[in-house]
Amino acid sequence: MPLGCRAGSRRSLTMAPQGLLPSRMALRGMLLGLLMVSCFTFCSSHQNSKEFALTNPEKSTTKETERKTKAKEELDTKVLEVFHPTHEWQALQPGQAVPAGSHVRLNLQTGAREVKLQYGDKIQNNLKESKKGKRLDINTNAYTSQDLKSALAKLKKGAEMESSEEDKARQAEVKQLFRPIEELKKDFAELNVVIETDVQIMVRLINKFNSSSSSLEEKIAALFDLEYYVHQMDNAQDLLSFGGLQVVINALNSTEPLVKEYAAFVLGAAFSSNPKVQVEAIEGGALQKLLVILATKQPLATKKKVLFALCSLLRHFPYAQQQFLKLGGLQVLRSLVQEKGTEVLAVRVVTLLYDLITEKTWSSWRDHVFYLGFSSTWRSAQLFLMSGWMNGRMDIWMGG
Numbered sequence: 001m002p003l004g005c006r007a008g009s010r011r012s013l014t015m016a017p018q019g020l021l022p023s024r025m026a027l028r029g030m031l032l033g034l035l036m037v038s039c040f041t042f043c044s045s046h047q048n049s050k051e052f053a054l055t056n057p058e059k060s061t062t063k064e065t066e067r068k069t070k071a072k073e074e075l076d077t078k079v080l081e082v083f084h085p086t087h088e089w090q091a092l093q094p095g096q097a098v099p100a101g102s103h104v105r106l107n108l109q110t111g112a113r114e115v116k117l118q119y120g121d122k123i124q125n126n127l128k129e130s131k132k133g134k135r136l137d138i139n140t141n142a143y144t145s146q147d148l149k150s151a152l153a154k155l156k157k158g159a160e161m162e163s164s165e166e167d168k169a170r171q172a173e174v175k176q177l178f179r180p181i182e183e184l185k186k187d188f189a190e191l192n193v194v195i196e197t198d199v200q201i202m203v204r205l206i207n208k209f210n211s212s213s214s215s216l217e218e219k220i221a222a223l224f225d226l227e228y229y230v231h232q233m234d235n236a237q238d239l240l241s242f243g244g245l246q247v248v249i250n251a252l253n254s255t256e257p258l259v260k261e262y263a264a265f266v267l268g269a270a271f272s273s274n275p276k277v278q279v280e281a282i283e284g285g286a287l288q289k290l291l292v293i294l295a296t297k298q299p300l301a302t303k304k305k306v307l308f309a310l311c312s313l314l315r316h317f318p319y320a321q322q323q324f325l326k327l328g329g330l331q332v333l334r335s336l337v338q339e340k341g342t343e344v345l346a347v348r349v350v351t352l353l354y355d356l357i358t359e360k361t362w363s364s365w366r367d368h369v370f371y372l373g374f375s376s377t378w379r380s381a382q383l384f385l386m387s388g389w390m391n392g393r394m395d396i397w398m399g400g
Contacts, residue, residue: 089114199238202229206244209251218254223248225263229270236270236277245270245280250287257302260293264305269314277319287313287323295332299339307336307345311352321356 010107089105090114098104102115112273148240196204199231208214230236239245248270251263267286270277281287290313293306314320333353337346 008297011044012254047158069184083115085115085117087117089116108164110330153249198235199242200225202235202239202244206239206242206247210247216258218237218256220262223251223259223266227266230266230270231272233274236274238278239270240280245277249250249281249286249289250285252293252306257299260298261302261305264290264293264302268305268309268312269311272368276318278313278320281313282317282320282323288327291324291327291329291332295334300345303336303342303345304348309350311348314352314356316359321360 008097081093083090083092083315085102091107091110092098092104092115098115101118102111103118104115106112107114134310185195191307205222209219209226212224226239226244230239236245239248246261248266249260253265254260254263263399267281271281286309290306290310294303294310298306314324335351336342
């Protein structure tokens with residue numbers, strides 16, 4: 001048995017290599033085929049790599065330059081056909097050159113480009129008469145310099161004659177539409193109507209007010225009409241120029257309450273946002289006169305107009321505000337508010353003080369030497385306003 005076993009084992013060992021031989025041969029053949037395919041692809045890619053621009057930039061740039069030079073040469077050799085436009089629309093063919101100043105449009109119905117001359121074009125169209133490709137004769141001796149000068153002189157003379165005739169015709173048309181000022185003055189004179197400027201009217205009103213023969217009603221009417229004109233800044237300055245402002249300021253010393261009332265009404269309108277008039281009013285003593293009227297016993301209507309004039313004089317005028325504090329203006333306003341029956345004036349006084357304090361707070365006066373010491377005065381005014389000097393008038397703001 002042992003011998004038989006050994007013999008069987010040998011036979012099996014000799015048969016195993018014979019079965020494995022074909023599989024090994026097939027594996028070797030596959031490896032050999034893959035190697036040949038890889039060598040073929042490598043060789044082909046190596047040969048074609050020279051044709052790409054990225055691997056050979058010098059050759060690609062030379063090709064591009066050659067193409068550009070060929071295109072330039074082709075453009076240079078081509079002669080563009082010049083299109084000769086007229087005053088009517090004509091179709092433009094491809095490759096035709098359009099002269100400068102022509103009107104070109106795109107016809108949306110046909111899709112073609114059309115060209116014509118501009119309206120009023122006075123350029124001589126010599127290209128129409130010349131043949132294609134023929135140059136114009138610039139050195140022609142058809143006209144001499146003297147002929148050109150005479151032609152230009154005639155042209156200028158004709159243009160001047162045409163312009164002068166047109167101007168005369170236009171002036172004649174305008175004269176027919178309007179009447180001269182002399183005729184209008186004559187017509188108004190016949191109707192007892194006198195044409196006056198604002199300055200002439202103000203001079204007449206001042207003379208009427210300052211006349212001793214005028215009655216009280218005429219003086220009041222003159223001041224009432226004058227207030228209408230001095231609302232304008234220029235008219236207020238004109239009132240100052242011929243001395244009318246000082247006449248109105250002096251009217252504050254009148255014994256008639258109505259004269260004081262309407263004089264203050266005129267001054268308030270003239271002072272409003274007019275620095276030049278405000279300065280002259282301070283120099284003319286208007287501030288002192290206004291404070292005296294507020295401090296004395298006067299009708300309520302008169303004090304309303306005087307307070308209006310005072311507010312117009314103080315707003316946006318720091319020098320007047322400083323003089324107001326020096327003359328005891330705060331004490332005058334305090335006594336005015338504490339009077340009986342002056343509730344309307346109390347509201348206006350508080351509004352004035354609030355506006356002045358706000359104006360001082362937001363201004364840059366502390367940077368100027370002129371206002372040194374002025375801030376402390378207004379701080380005292382603020383404390384004075386908040387310390388209870390409005391006692392007895394709080395029912396106005398509480399709704400009582």
